[in-house]
Each structure stands twice: as C-alpha cells, then as structure tokens.
Amino acid sequence: MFVLAEKGMKIIERFIPMRHTDIRELLNFKKTPLNLLVAFTTLVFLVLFVVGATNYLIHGHHAYGVTREHPWGLMIAMYIFFVVSSTGLCIMSAIGHVFEVEVLEPFAKRAIHGALVTLLSGFIVIFLEIGHPLKMMIYNTISPGLTSAIWGMGVLYSLYLIFIVIEFFFLLRHDHKWAKRFGIFGLVVGVAAHSNLGAVFGFLVARPVANGIYYPLYFILSAMVTGCYLIFLMYGFKYKLNFPPEMQKTLVATAKILGLLLAILLFFEIWRMLTAIYGGMEDRAETALHILKSSPFLVGEILLGIVIPFLVILLSNGKAIKTMVFASLGGMVGIFFMRYDLVHDTQLYPMQTLKLREYQLPPTFIEYFPSTTEIFIALGAIGIAITLYYIGDKILYLETDPD
Amino acid sequence: MANYGMALDYKNCINCKACEVACKEENGVQLGADKHRIWVGVKEIEGLWPNLSIASSTFEPSQCQQCENAPCQEVCPTKATHYTKDGVVMVDADKCILCSYCMEACPYDARYVKEDTMTVDKCTFCSDTRLLRGETTTACQATCPTKVRTFGDLDDPNSEISILLAHREHRTLKTHLGTKPKLFYLI
Amino acid sequence: MKVEISRRRFLQGSVALSIIGGTSIGATSLLSDENEHGEMRIMTRTTNTKAQKVPFLCGMCVNKCAGVARVEKGVVVKLDPNPYFPKSRNMLCPRGNAGIQTLYDPDRLKYPLVRVGNRGDGKYKRVSWDEAYDAILNGTDKFKGLLQILDEEKDNRSTIGYCNGEGLSKEGFEELMGLKIGTPNYVDEISICLETVLGGYSATIGAYGEADMNNADYVIIAGANRAEAIITPDTMDMFKRSKGRGLKTIVLDPRFTNTAAKADRWYAINPGTDLAFVLALTYVVFSENLYDKEFAKKYLIGYEDYKNHVIKNSYTPQWAEKITNIPADEIYKTAREFMSSEHPIYYQGRRSVFAKNDFQLRRAQAIFQGLSGNLDKKGGIIYGKKLALPKEDVNSPMYAQAQDRFDKEGIAIFAGKTGSWIVFRNMVLEGKNPYPVRAMFMRKHNPMAGVPNTKKTEEFLKKMDLNVMIDILPSDTTMFCDVILPEASYLERTSPVASYGFLEPAIVQRRAAIKPMFESKTPEVIYKELAEKLTEPLWKNSLKYDEDVQDDTKGMKVDELAKYYKENGFDLTEPWEKSVEELNKERVVKAFGEEAWNTLEEKGVYYPNMDKYHKQLNPNEYQYYPEDKKNYTTKGDKLKVVVNFKNLAKKGVDPMPTWHDEWAFKVPDGQFRLVTGRHAQFTQSGTTNNMALRDLIPTNYIWINKREAKKRGIEFGDMLEVKSSVGKVHIKAYPTEKIAPNMIFMLHGFGGSSKEMEMAYGKGGNDASIIEDKIEPVYGAAVMHETNVEIRKV
Numbered sequence A: 001m002f003v004l005a006e007k008g009m010k011i012i013e014r015f016i017p018m019r020h021t022d023i024r025e026l027l028n029f030k031k032t033p034l035n036l037l038v039a040f041t042t043l044v045f046l047v048l049f050v051v052g053a054t055n056y057l058i059h060g061h062h063a064y065g066v067t068r069e070h071p072w073g074l075m076i077a078m079y080i081f082f083v084v085s086s087t088g089l090c091i092m093s094a095i096g097h098v099f100e101v102e103v104l105e106p107f108a109k110r111a112i113h114g115a116l117v118t119l120l121s122g123f124i125v126i127f128l129e130i131g132h133p134l135k136m137m138i139y140n141t142i143s144p145g146l147t148s149a150i151w152g153m154g155v156l157y158s159l160y161l162i163f164i165v166i167e168f169f170f171l172l173r174h175d176h177k178w179a180k181r182f183g184i185f186g187l188v189v190g191v192a193a194h195s196n197l198g199a200v201f202g203f204l205v206a207r208p209v210a211n212g213i214y215y216p217l218y219f220i221l222s223a224m225v226t227g228c229y230l231i232f233l234m235y236g237f238k239y240k241l242n243f244p245p246e247m248q249k250t251l252v253a254t255a256k257i258l259g260l261l262l263a264i265l266l267f268f269e270i271w272r273m274l275t276a277i278y279g280g281m282e283d284r285a286e287t288a289l290h291i292l293k294s295s296p297f298l299v300g301e302i303l304l305g306i307v308i309p310f311l312v313i314l315l316s317n318g319k320a321i322k323t324m325v326f327a328s329l330g331g332m333v334g335i336f337f338m339r340y341d342l343v344h345d346t347q348l349y350p351m352q353t354l355k356l357r358e359y360q361l362p363p364t365f366i367e368y369f370p371s372t373t374e375i376f377i378a379l380g381a382i383g384i385a386i387t388l389y390y391i392g393d394k395i396l397y398l399e400t401d402p403d
Numbered sequence B: 001m002a003n004y005g006m007a008l009d010y011k012n013c014i015n016c017k018a019c020e021v022a023c024k025e026e027n028g029v030q031l032g033a034d035k036h037r038i039w040v041g042v043k044e045i046e047g048l049w050p051n052l053s054i055a056s057s058t059f060e061p062s063q064c065q066q067c068e069n070a071p072c073q074e075v076c077p078t079k080a081t082h083y084t085k086d087g088v089v090m091v092d093a094d095k096c097i098l099c100s101y102c103m104e105a106c107p108y109d110a111r112y113v114k115e116d117t118m119t120v121d122k123c124t125f126c127s128d129t130r131l132l133r134g135e136t137t138t139a140c141q142a143t144c145p146t147k148v149r150t151f152g153d154l155d156d157p158n159s160e161i162s163i164l165l166a167h168r169e170h171r172t173l174k175t176h177l178g179t180k181p182k183l184f185y186l187i
Numbered sequence C: 001m002k003v004e005i006s007r008r009r010f011l012q013g014s015v016a017l018s019i020i021g022g023t024s025i026g027a028t029s030l031l032s033d034e035n036e037h038g039e040m041r042i043m044t045r046t047t048n049t050k051a052q053k054v055p056f057l058c059g060m061c062v063n064k065c066a067g068v069a070r071v072e073k074g075v076v077v078k079l080d081p082n083p084y085f086p087k088s089r090n091m092l093c094p095r096g097n098a099g100i101q102t103l104y105d106p107d108r109l110k111y112p113l114v115r116v117g118n119r120g121d122g123k124y125k126r127v128s129w130d131e132a133y134d135a136i137l138n139g140t141d142k143f144k145g146l147l148q149i150l151d152e153e154k155d156n157r158s159t160i161g162y163c164n165g166e167g168l169s170k171e172g173f174e175e176l177m178g179l180k181i182g183t184p185n186y187v188d189e190i191s192i193c194l195e196t197v198l199g200g201y202s203a204t205i206g207a208y209g210e211a212d213m214n215n216a217d218y219v220i221i222a223g224a225n226r227a228e229a230i231i232t233p234d235t236m237d238m239f240k241r242s243k244g245r246g247l248k249t250i251v252l253d254p255r256f257t258n259t260a261a262k263a264d265r266w267y268a269i270n271p272g273t274d275l276a277f278v279l280a281l282t283y284v285v286f287s288e289n290l291y292d293k294e295f296a297k298k299y300l301i302g303y304e305d306y307k308n309h310v311i312k313n314s315y316t317p318q319w320a321e322k323i324t325n326i327p328a329d330e331i332y333k334t335a336r337e338f339m340s341s342e343h344p345i346y347y348q349g350r351r352s353v354f355a356k357n358d359f360q361l362r363r364a365q366a367i368f369q370g371l372s373g374n375l376d377k378k379g380g381i382i383y384g385k386k387l388a389l390p391k392e393d394v395n396s397p398m399y400a401q402a403q404d405r406f407d408k409e410g411i412a413i414f415a416g417k418t419g420s421w422i423v424f425r426n427m428v429l430e431g432k433n434p435y436p437v438r439a440m441f442m443r444k445h446n447p448m449a450g451v452p453n454t455k456k457t458e459e460f461l462k463k464m465d466l467n468v469m470i471d472i473l474p475s476d477t478t479m480f481c482d483v484i485l486p487e488a489s490y491l492e493r494t495s496p497v498a499s500y501g502f503l504e505p506a507i508v509q510r511r512a513a514i515k516p517m518f519e520s521k522t523p524e525v526i527y528k529e530l531a532e533k534l535t536e537p538l539w540k541n542s543l544k545y546d547e548d549v550q551d552d553t554k555g556m557k558v559d560e561l562a563k564y565y566k567e568n569g570f571d572l573t574e575p576w577e578k579s580v581e582e583l584n585k586e587r588v589v590k591a592f593g594e595e596a597w598n599t600l601e602e603k604g605v606y607y608p609n610m611d612k613y614h615k616q617l618n619p620n621e622y623q624y625y626p627e628d629k630k631n632y633t634t635k636g637d638k639l640k641v642v643v644n645f646k647n648l649a650k651k652g653v654d655p656m657p658t659w660h661d662e663w664a665f666k667v668p669d670g671q672f673r674l675v676t677g678r679h680a681q682f683t684q685s686g687t688t689n690n691m692a693l694r695d696l697i698p699t700n701y702i703w704i705n706k707r708e709a710k711k712r713g714i715e716f717g718d719m720l721e722v723k724s725s726v727g728k729v730h731i732k733a734y735p736t737e738k739i740a741p742n743m744i745f746m747l748h749g750f751g752g753s754s755k756e757m758e759m760a761y762g763k764g765g766n767d768a769s770i771i772e773d774k775i776e777p778v779y780g781a782a783v784m785h786e787t788n789v790e791i792r793k794v
C-alpha cells in the first residue's frame, strides 16, 4: 500500500512541486496540546464516520431520522454547509488572484485548497444521502431533468470541481495565466452552481418560506462570509495567532470585507423575516414566527453567525484579528445552523394540515431530530475535511509563490 | 390517449378508509401508517360539548392530484417522474435515485418512500395494475361504500366525469399554486 | 404456542411453500418483510397475469357483502366488490378489503392443538385431526372427555353448553350440538347484541323490518352509528343523501360520531334516556293531533289507550328536557318535522342493549313510526320478501335424560333458543344451575371480549371439564380451551347458500377462493368428522342410561337396533352426508332450476330475471330491480301495530312504554359513565390482529372531555387506569370535546390477552373486563352502558 502510494506521489511530483512524499513523514507533527487535541478529535470523527456510514449502508434511510413529512435532514444540511464553504473560499481566492486585489492574494492557494477539500467532503456526504448515487450518475447523464435544480446543481458542481482542480494545479505550478483563466471558469460555474443550490429551495412553490428569489442571492452572500471565516480559521491555526506582518495586513483587509458582508447579511435576514411575517401569507407568516422564536435561529444563525463577528469587526475597526479567529469559530457554528435551519425550516409547515388517523393530534409544525447515524456521518465528514486539509497542507506548498 | 382525472363527491365520504386499504392491496403498497397513496383528512371539531359545529367536521378524501403542471415532475433530476401519455404522473423506479426532491416539491404530501425498491412512489391512478388489465375503475373508486369517486377521461365529453364536471360546481386544492390539479371536489 | 413454526418464517421461502396445504403459491404476488421495529408485514399486489375470479361473501362482519376474489397462482391478491348483490351495493368496506390480511395472518391457527399445560398458560401440542377428535371424546391426562362426562352425568346431554357467533355456518353447529347431540344450552351473540330491538319491533310491528333509506326524506337515528358501524345497505344509502341532499338527518348520540358529522342536527342525549325522548315526541304528536289518523284507526291496535297514557303522564318535552339533555323546543320541532315529512323514519338501531329500558324504547320507536303511517311503503320501514330455499329437515333424536335450560333468573320473557349469556354464565358460576354444566363447545365467538365482566367468563371457562373451540385465530377465549380446531377462513370455504330478503331479494353463495391452508378444515367438514367420531360412543351411552331408548329397543336384534338408531336420528352424521357444494346445488336447482345454479356459481348472486333487471347505471351504481318490481308494500291488510300489548302485563312487563324514574341518568361526582361502540376500521374483537387495519388504528383510546382532562392534568396519549366495580384496564387518553364531561367512550374489541395474537396482544383496553354484568329485565340481554368508572393517571 504505502509503496504504491509513494510511487503515485512520485509521479505526481513530476508535475506539481511537493514537499514530502514520505508517508511516515505525513504522520509527523508537533505534539503541542492543541495539535494533539485536533488530531485526536479528527481521529474520533473518522471512526464515527466509519460507524455511521456502515450503519447507513446496512439500513439505508431507516438509519436516518427523515420521514415522509421531513424527507431532507442533516445530510442535506451538511452537504450545503460544505459546498457553501467551498464556493466561499473559491470566491475569496478569486478576489485575490483573479481580480488581483493584492492584499488578498496571499491566501489564494490555501483558499482553493480549502475549496477543494470542502467540496469533496460535501460530495461524500451527498453520496450517503442520495439513495442510489450510482444510478444518479447514469441517469443524470442519459435522462437529464433539465428543469430540475438538483440536476443543474449536479452538473454545475461537477464542472466546478473540474475547474478548480485545474485551477489549483496551475496555481501549484505557479502558472498564473492559466490559473487565472480556470479561476474565472471556476468562479463563474461555482457561483452559478451555488445560486442554483439556492434555487433548489427557491423553486419550491409548495414551501412558501423558501419559495422565491431570496435564497439564490442569500447563498452567494453567506458563502463569502463562510469563506472569510474559514480563512481566519486556517491562518489562525497555521500561525497559532502569531501572524507575520504581511498576513496581518491581509487579514485586516479580510475582516473589513467581512464586516461589510455581515451588515448586508443582517439586513437580508431582517427583510426576509419582515416580508414573511407581514407578507399576507398565513402559512408563511406562521412559519416565520416559529423560526423567529427558535434558538438555533436566534443564538446560532444570528448571534454566533452574524452579530458577534460583526461587533468584533465594528468595535475594532477590523483590527482585532486574533479575536476574529475565535469569532470565526463561533461564526462557523452559526453558519452550520444557517444551513441546518434552511433545510429544516423549509419543511416546518406541514403539507398535510388535517389529521389522517383516528387517534392522533392534528399535525403541527413538523419535528425532526437527526439520528445518531446522521450525526456520526456529519461529524465524520468534518473529520474528513480536516484530514484532507492536513494532508494537503503537509505535502503541498500552499503559500504564495516565493517570487 | 386519454386525460385521466377524478371527481370526488366528497360530502359522501364517511372516513371509513376502505379506499386506503383497497389501494394498498391492489398496488402492493407496503403496510405502515405513513405508507399511503390515499387518505382522508379530518379537521378537529370546533366548539365545546354539546355545542359543536357540525359544519366544522368535514372529511376530505385526497390522494395525488395528478397535477397537469406537476412540481414533482419539474424538479426530478432524472425524469424518473414523468407524465404518461394518459396524463398520469408516474415514477419510473429504475430511474429514481431517491433524492427526495419531489417529496419536498409536492404541495399535497402525496409521495412516500417505497421500501422494497427504496424509491419514491405515489398514486398511479392504478395505471400499472387495473388500467393495464383493461379495467375502467380505480381500486379506491370501486370499493367506496358511498361512491365518492368517479374516475375517467377528461378529454372525452361523454365520459361520466366530464358530464359530472359540466353539471356540478367543483373546486380544486391549493389552486393558487398553479399546479392545475386533476382531482375535482364536487360542491 | 411453542409448537408453531416461527411466525417470522411464515410464508417466507420454501418453508412457506410446504406448509400451505400442499398448494404451491406464487412468491411474487405475496410479499412479506419486516418493518424497522421488526414487525412482520405481509402484502399482496395484483399483476397482469391471468387470474381466477371467485365470487365470495365477506366474512369480516355480520353483513356478508358480496365480493370477487382475484386469485393469482394460488394467492388471493385482491378482493373487489361484486356488483350483483343488492344488499351490498357494489362495495367492500375497509375490513372487507383487509380480509386478505386475516387469511394470511401469521398467527392463524394452523393445526389442531391439544392442551398440555394448565388452562391459560398457552402450552399446546400439535396433533392430528383424529387425535384432536379423540381428545374431545376421551380426554387426556389433563382434562376429561365428552364420553366420560356424559357417562358420569348419565347421558344428560344438557350438561354440555355451546355457543357460536354470527355467520353462514352457524346453523350447522346448532344442528350438531343442539338438534343432534341434544343440548338446549345454547348462547350466542343475540343476547349481547340486538335482542331487545329485534324483540321490541317484532312484538310491535311484527318484524324488525328494513329502513328504506334510499327514499326516506327524514331520519332520526339514535344510538346507531351508520358511518362507523356499517350495516348494508343502510350505510351506503344514507350518506349519499345526507348533508342537505334529500335526507334530513337527526342524530342522537351521547358522543359526536362520524354519523353526527353528517347530520343536520345532533343531540347529545344522556345515555339510557332515549325512551323519554320518544315519549315526548309522542306527546307532541298526540297533543297536536299530528299523527296519521286513518292509518292509526286501521292498523294501530290500542293506540287510544296509549294516547291517554302519554297525555295523562304528561310526557311533555319540558319533562323530557330534564331527563335527556335535549331542549324542549328542539323536541317540539323534531316531532313536528317528523310528522310533516312525507317519508320519515325513526331508525330501528342495531346493537340495542344499552340500558335496562331498551325493550320499551324499541316498542316506543316502533309505535312512533306507526303513528306516521310510514310503514310497509316506499320510503318507510318495509317488510319486503324473501326467496324461499328448500330446507332439509334434521331428524333429531329425543334424549330422555336431557333437561330443560335454566337460565331464566330475572327474565320476564324467555327467548327460547338463544338464551341469555349473562344469566347462563352467572347461574353456573353461582351454582344456581339445577344440573351441572361441564363442557363448552364454542365456535367463532369470543365471550372473553364480548360478554360483560371478563373475570366471570374466565372463571366460568375454568370451571368446565372440557372446552372446545373452533376458531381461525388464537383468541382470548381460545386460550382457555382444551382442544382447538383450526377452521378454514371464509376465503377458503364454500358456505351454505343463503337467501337475503327485503326490498330486492336475492340468493347468494360464498365460494372458496382457495383451498384451506395448513391443516385447517371447513366448518361443515369439522361437524361431519366430529359427528363421525362421537356418534357410536354417544349412542352406546344413551343405550346405557336412556330409559326411553332402553324401553324402545328391548330385545332388538343388531340390525333392528341399527335401523332404530338411524330412524330415530341417533346417527349424528346424517346432516353431513352430502358436502356443502352438493347440497347448495341441489337446493338451488330444486327451487330455481339449473340455469339459476349456473348463474349463482358464476356470479355469486342469483334472483329471478337478474339478466333483465340488473343494469349498470354509471361507473359506480347499478340497478338491481326496476322500480316497479321492488317489494315496497307486501303486508297489505295483514299489517298491524300492537300498541297496547296486554299480554305483557301478565309477565310483569309494561304493556305500553312507560318511563320509570329510576332510569334517570346519574353519575356520582368524580366518576364517569362508560359507553362503548364500533369503528369502521374494526369488527369487535375479531380483527384486532389484522395488519392492514392495525395501521389505521393501532390501539383503542379513551375519549375524555377536553376540559375535564385538563382539570385532571391528562394529555393526549397519557396512560390511564379505568376502574369499575368489576375490574380495571389501562388505556391511553384521547381528550376531545366530542364527549360529555361526565362520560368516557372506548372502542370495543381491543385489549386482547392472548399472547399468541402478536398484533393485538396488550394493545389498548378490553371494555368487557370493566363493564358490569347487568341485564335488562325482559330477555336478560346484557346492558352495556350502565357502568360508572373512576379514572386516574398512571
């Protein structure tokens, strides 16, 4: 195994500059408490993934908490979480190396690496959600449902994957011209794929809370926010908060952009709620009020996801970049809830409002809680993302070119 | 080529659920309370005993609306959900990848997961069972004690359903969504 | 039962193929799997392959609707309505559709079983049919056989009791046990079901009659829940015309039922007070002279006495309001509307043993109907006609040692054949029987669930030396039996032809859709084989003890003796010399000819001119008889309504309906009145193990008024203990405004105690175990709604 893998790496090494090709070296890291903690958690997550995925493969959707009334659950939320992260990082990277905003250039490569890693993690999750993933690949091709946002998403994300792999390849080879070209493709397709993901919900006439133009726009916006948070996290971890001056400049700039984005996002959220509640549609208004009172929304989405980071930026004029690393950690938790709520809240209002059995309470807001299997896979996917990131970080040169 | 629809004289319905059991037996719908293609909804009665509102207590028989403009079909990534030449919305189990998108998209909760194939299923107007054998009624229609349902070809002006719809007032469910349901509730 | 092949393997793979009566079955149309809780599910589906279509009569409840079974490769895959039978109007209800699930119920009795453990502990041994019959005759080391009992009782045949539930093969069992073996001690569902309504109407208008719901324009339906307790054709006819479409519907029920949901008005009447309501209606009619005077003069015998009686007693609506909880002006309105309608019906009702005054209530209803003159005519209560089928006489022997039945304590009119379940059981338990009762032969009847006070039924069964059960499922009662004989279910047997009368009479036949599965047998074959086993030894027992037989046969030679045995009916096997199939053909051909038989075989239904009369009117509806051939009016001048029934006085029964104050509705503070009843998706205790129906209602709940529940901190689904003077049950709560604050309601038939019925076991509460065993005084029928209970959260 090792030998084969090493041979493979040797071949790749001919095309891409690499750091280490020795597998044993890969497992070597500085045994600081923080590193050990991350390593241990990651390992646990990977084990959970194996357990969860195995359980799913044996029991299928029974292993999940999804129902007729709530067919989409944590897996879809996780998938969105990852692919939004990917798009966010891709956009942030593009600002630097495609649009040549110099202060942001330093993280171009690392961000694309992150985009790749999160996208792959997302794909792994969705493969464990779609009942028949192999069938999907066949029939998406030979029997395309052109009106389907999911079909569109499948196609666009596949293209996106191809483009950013190529982009990354050229970035690693310091081929700026081609990296930029593919960067543009990747960006365009990524944004298209991403707004399309919003359309997956936006097209649902059945679900008034989700229906409309809101999600496609909101997705792009929140993706960029996610990208910023992840950049803070990646660099915060890399430099253990001791940022070199160059990096400091970059991060302050990032924080300023983030502040602006958060303000717009907050504005978006407020108007979404106002139009929903006072929009004159009873079911939408009821649902919105229900959401408004729920703690995943208030504490998760709003407080952790938007308000705290925004305040940190606002109060420090973007300079508190160390604090921002922690705020970003909270921010990612908030982002997770944004994705989770998006999926769950869309399904909150029952399509069937009458009771169908003699001894039953009339249907109310639909409840859902992820099953253990779903939680295991979700955590596992985070473990996979960290692992892939770590490997990349280890074997590739992710910093700006020496020139 | 027909354009199948169904008219429901829903005031006849006594909520016995013969239709549900008949549908299950005819079409091999698995047992399990949430595995149903057809149902009767009941509103909780209004008022305090003994002053209850009789009018508030209605039975609403329903099933897939066989929408002419079906959201479930629109969102299906593999065209597993399709219209037959007779205007029936059907799922081709071979193509269904169980993405559940159609379940999200259906405004009527008409779809469920069929467990033996792990694909999404719904009312077929008995196209693959009774109609295939040349029968002219659906299982739910035939068995109903109070004869709530009339199934037939909307394009044939002489069919019983066309005559019924021509002579009696009727409404459809969630009409504002633009799904153009082909289940008509006779008033 | 521990000898059973695991139910999980039922119908799966090769084991299945070998256990199903040797016939191979198509594994594609019968699917079985387990759900996420490990519960088994069996499902059929129809395919496009060639299928047999066998006409049958549904056996899931008393109605016997006509259906057509679709059989593919030996599997019954679908039951469809049969459009030829006027009574069932081309429909099958949910239970009728779910008959397949009863047929393929994994818990079905598959082989004859003989008890090897103690009664009630569920230990049985699988035996051959002959061994089972032998155990009945000779007993085992665990229980005595029939021969020993009759020997000890010196051939007193009355020491054997028997019971049977409703169905087409009931008569055969009565022939075997009553006419042939010779015991009078028979009880059945009549005294726990409709005895008082049958009796009341027969005594008053000469028959129970049939309500012509297709043509009536006004109906008062009190204590009958046609939307949920399905009676054909009433259920089908009523609800196409209710809701302002021709049939004005007034519902009286203490709770809001699905029938009430279809009504124009619903009155939440106090339980047991309907008589006061009818008397008040009658008061209005007499005091305002609203009745059909000509009709009354001609047909209502003694109506003037009744008029005086009602007026003199001041049965005014104001008086009734206090008793019934129905406002006086509503009573005035109802009486006036009723009498001014063209075709008004006071619906007779069915299960009628609600309260002690029930016989008088039904008399009052029937008289009230008579006052409208809407009797024996279109849109009224009609008598109709029946197509006659020749009857084979049974040559029944006389047993000198047999004695009369004794279950008469507290009863004014002894009903004869069917007796009183409660009185019979209680007298045996209390030792009031003049001679011992030592064996029970039971079939298709589950008294542990159906007769009030389950504890007493259990004690009664335990007191017997021998209990025999013929059933299709291991019911609660079955589990107290010593010998269990598995019967073929209704889809596996051809039953004796039946004639259905009234408006549109027809002959119907149930044909077996498939052969009996496992080792089950059809009832008539069981009767025959049991008779063959018993006949000689029992005959010898009579020779030993019966003085009349001894006198008659003194000095007879062997062949003379054999002749005597045959001629005097001691040969028990004689009614079963011919198979059901042969007998059916013979009887139908004799009455209606060969052509009629062919029609019956093919279509399941026959009536004269069917080919001409029967027409499809639209995709859903059929004409059975043309309008002018329907039997609306058949009585003519023989019609009579006995209003003042003086003969009753001699028996201590009011000759005219009279209210007694002790009948008022009273519930002590903090207690609740218990009411039970039906649901469209269940038949009594018989379908609780049916998988498809269990999906619809997994368990029964107790209806409790929402405000009352709130006061007591009870929420939906909370487990409650419901306790009466005779027992207690645990059952979940269903708070609803559909019931009064001092009442509770539960569905009858749940709370099974037989562990062998996996779906039904322990689900919900058994109402019979808390209903007090009270009887009404005319026939001794069980009174079901006079029990008060206490409830508490557990």
Ligand SMILES: Nc1nc2c(c(=O)[nH]1)N[C@H]1C(S)=C(S)[C@@H](COP(=O)(O)OP(=O)(O)OC[C@H]3O[C@@H](n4cnc5c(=O)[nH]c(N)nc54)[C@H](O)[C@@H]3O)O[C@H]1N2
Binding pocket: C061, C062, C193, C194, C222, C223, C224, C225, C226, C228, C229, C230, C231, C252, C253, C254, C255, C257, C269, C270, C271, C272, C273, C274, C349, C350, C351, C352, C354, C355, C675, C676, C677, C678, C679, C680, C681, C682, C683, C684, C785
């Ligand atoms: N689906 C289904 N159909 C059936 C059956 C079944 O088990 N299931 N069983 C069949 C049989 S054997 C029978 S006998 C019939 C029974 O048919 P029904 O007699 O119509 O049915 P039940 O539900 O037993 O009782 C009728 C109603 O009486 C109400 N009630 C109780 N006490 C009083 C009272 O004092 N006054 C008034 N006015 N109402 C009262 C109860 O709340 C209940 O709703 O149904 C037949 N049809």
Ligand SMILES: Nc1nc2c(c(=O)[nH]1)N[C@H]1C(S)=C(S)[C@@H](COP(=O)(O)OP(=O)(O)OC[C@H]3O[C@@H](n4cnc5c(=O)[nH]c(N)nc54)[C@H](O)[C@@H]3O)O[C@H]1N2
Binding pocket: C059, C164, C165, C166, C189, C192, C193, C194, C351, C443, C444, C445, C446, C447, C449, C450, C451, C452, C470, C471, C472, C473, C475, C487, C488, C489, C490, C676, C677, C678, C683, C684, C685, C686, C687, C748, C749, C767, C768, C771, C784
């Ligand atoms: N508390 C209370 N008690 C009641 C009533 C009520 O409403 N409340 N209702 C009363 C009324 S109206 C009636 S009619 C009686 C009914 O009382 P039962 O006549 O006892 O009817 P079920 O409870 O349905 O039980 C029928 C039994 O027959 C068996 N069986 C079913 N099909 C077949 C078959 O084909 N062959 C054989 N051999 N057995 C079969 C079933 O397994 C079951 O054990 O109950 C009465 N008791």
Ligand code: SF4
Binding pocket: B012, B013, B014, B015, B016, B017, B018, B019, B020, B040, B061, B143, B144, B145, B146, B147, B148, B149
């Ligand atoms: S079978 Fe007919 S009456 Fe019964 S629930 Fe269905 S639609 Fe209603």
Ligand code: SF4
Binding pocket: B063, B064, B065, B066, B067, B070, B071, B072, B073, B089, B105, B106, B107, B108, B109, B110, B111, B122, B179
């Ligand atoms: S009712 Fe639902 S499943 Fe049926 S056609 Fe319309 S959208 Fe599709």
Ligand code: SF4
Binding pocket: B072, B075, B076, B077, B078, B079, B080, B081, B091, B095, B096, B097, B098, B099, B100, B101, B102, B103, B120
């Ligand atoms: S679940 Fe199946 S039928 Fe539904 S949208 Fe997905 S592929 Fe189409």
Ligand code: SF4
Binding pocket: B022, B023, B024, B026, B027, B037, B038, B063, B122, B123, B124, B125, B126, B127, B138, B139, B140, B141
């Ligand atoms: S039309 Fe056929 S498939 Fe559809 S609900 Fe009725 S019985 Fe079921």
Ligand code: SF4
Binding pocket: C058, C059, C060, C061, C062, C063, C064, C065, C088, C091, C092, C093, C094, C095, C096, C097, C230, C231, C232
């Ligand atoms: S009413 Fe239902 S259960 Fe009773 S005989 Fe008819 S179909 Fe069968």
Ligand SMILES: [Mo]
Binding pocket: C189, C192, C193, C194, C351
């Ligand atoms: Mo009954």
